[in-house]
Amino acid sequence: MNHPLISVILPVYNVEKHLKQCLVSISSQSYKNLEIILIIDGSKDNSFQIAKDYSLIDSRVSVYWQENTGSGPARNAGISHATGEYIAFIDPDDWIEDNYIERLLSVMVENNVDLVLSSKTENIFQREKLLKKIKSNVEEIILSNKYDVRNNYINLRNLQLLSAPTQKLFKRSIINDYQIEFPNLRRSQDIVFNYRYYDKINSLAVINYCGYQYRIEQANYALRLPVNYIDTIKYIYHDIKELHKQWGIVFDESKAVIMTNRVINAYIESMILRKLDFKFIFSDIEIVHIVKVAKTRNIYEKFMKYAIVHRLPKMIIFNIKIKRYVRRFFKVF
Numbered sequence: 001m002n003h004p005l006i007s008v009i010l011p012v013y014n015v016e017k018h019l020k021q022c023l024v025s026i027s028s029q030s031y032k033n034l035e036i037i038l039i040i041d042g043s044k045d046n047s048f049q050i051a052k053d054y055s056l057i058d059s060r061v062s063v064y065w066q067e068n069t070g071s072g073p074a075r076n077a078g079i080s081h082a083t084g085e086y087i088a089f090i091d092p093d094d095w096i097e098d099n100y101i102e103r104l105l106s107v108m109v110e111n112n113v114d115l116v117l118s119s120k121t122e123n124i125f126q127r128e129k130l131l132k133k134i135k136s137n138v139e140e141i142i143l144s145n146k147y148d149v150r151n152n153y154i155n156l157r158n159l160q161l162l163s164a165p166t167q168k169l170f171k172r173s174i175i176n177d178y179q180i181e182f183p184n185l186r187r188s189q190d191i192v193f194n195y196r197y198y199d200k201i202n203s204l205a206v207i208n209y210c211g212y213q214y215r216i217e218q219a220n221y222a223l224r225l226p227v228n229y230i231d232t233i234k235y236i237y238h239d240i241k242e243l244h245k246q247w248g249i250v251f252d253e254s255k256a257v258i259m260t261n262r263v264i265n266a267y268i269e270s271m272i273l274r275k276l277d278f279k280f281i282f283s284d285i286e287i288v289h290i291v292k293v294a295k296t297r298n299i300y301e302k303f304m305k306y307a308i309v310h311r312l313p314k315m316i317i318f319n320i321k322i323k324r325y326v327r328r329f330f331k332v333f
Contacts, residue, residue: 002109003033006101007084007172010038010092011074016045017128018093018215020054025095025213027058031102036061037078038092042068047092072182072189075165079175087172089165097211104169107205111142114201116169117161120212135210136160146202150247153198153240154256156206162194163259167212174200187225188232188263192239199243225270233263234286254295261294265304269320282311 008026012019026036040048040063048065055061066077075089086108090096104116122134138159143149156162165182174180178200182193237260244251264287271278281287292309296302300323307315 003031004085004105005033005035005083006031006086006088006105006169007078007082008034008036008088008090008101009075009078009082010036010090011041011071011078012038012043012047012051012092013041013068013071013074014043014045014047015092016043016047016050018095019047019050022090022092022095023051023054023058023061025097026090027054027060028098029096029101030099031105034060034101035082035084037081038063039074039077040065041071041074042066070184070186070189072193073184075193076181079172079181082172084172087170087175088168091164091166091214093215094166095213095215097213100211103207103209103211107207108169111144111203111205113142113144113203113205114171114174115197115204117156117204117206118167118209118212119161119207120167120214121210122214122216124216126217137210138206138208140208141206142203143205144203149198149201149204150244150249153195153243153249154252157240158255158258160259161206162198163191165190165193166214168194170197185232187229188236191236195240195243225267227271227276229267229270230281230284230287233260233267236260237286237290253293257290257294258297260290261296261301261305264291264308265301268304268308268316269323272317272320278316279311279313281308282313 010022026034036058038051038061040051051063055063062081064077064081066074079087086105088101088104104118108116119136119138122136123130124132124134138161143152153162174197180193180196180200182189185192237257240256241251268278268281288309291305294305296305300319303319304316307319
């Protein structure tokens with residue numbers, strides 16, 4: 001195998017507690033031909049100084065500053081500076097195992113594919129204390145033609161392999177040739193970038209390798225969703241539906257909206273936790289339709305589905321209280 005240059009891009013915002021761990025994990029990779037691009041997205045903490053100091057230790061590290069515009073535009077800026085044949089995205093509060101880059105590249109080159117997707121290890125923290133590690137094992141597959149790639153989009157999305165831009169290796173030529181960008185959304189811009197890229201590829205590989213160490217601060221997750229996030233949910237739903245129409249692939253809606261339904265539940269939870277009104281959901285015909293047709297995976301989703309479809313706000317609040325109780329006291333995530 002030759003040794004092509006790989007651009008590793010990090011969007012950085014207020015992660016001074018974790019940034020050095022992330023950088024050390026990248027610079028100590030067994031694969032050495034890297035350029036490490038940090039876009040400091042208007043950080044208000046010491047992240048910029050930590051990054052600059054680290055660039056003095058490792059000459060492969062480049063640091064750029066921009067006003068805060070979100071992780072999507074920050075990653076776009078990283079792409080504009082990239083010169084590598086391949087691109088990997090790492091979130092600066094996560095870290096990677098020593099052979100992470102080498103493993104993804106070897107799969108990319110040996111199978112001559114346009115995209116490599118890997119699984120991950122979830123590290124669940126509560127106030128910086130590690131509570132649990134969960135390896136997300138997946139079935140390894142190679143899809144070597146456009147039809148199989150497109151026909152498997154929903155399956156891979158439901159396995160959460162097409163959400164984040166991390167745990168993947170992309171070809172920079174495809175990104176540049178089709179001018180693929182992250183949209184200017186504050187949440188779920190990653191999903192949009194991934195399906196824009198996915199639309200242009202002919203082959204991919206999924207590997208059951210959990211070398212990406214994903215940090216989760218479980219208590220704060222629901223609070224991150226903005227009030228207008230419901231518009232983003234519908235935007236993505238329409239895009240994915242339209243892509244299937246363009247591809248000539250049957251859009252199995254009950255399967256296609258499994259993840260969408262999960263996100264709707266998370267959105268309602270975020271509204272309740274912030275004591276904001278969520279009952280306008282009941283009059284949103286499209287959202288109620290998505291919930292109604294979605295396949296449910298557990299008892300919580302079944303109860304939430306019933307409560308939303310039948311417009312029972314007290315039952316929704318009760319369901320979420322029970323869910324959070326179970327998480328807190330039984331450490332079920």
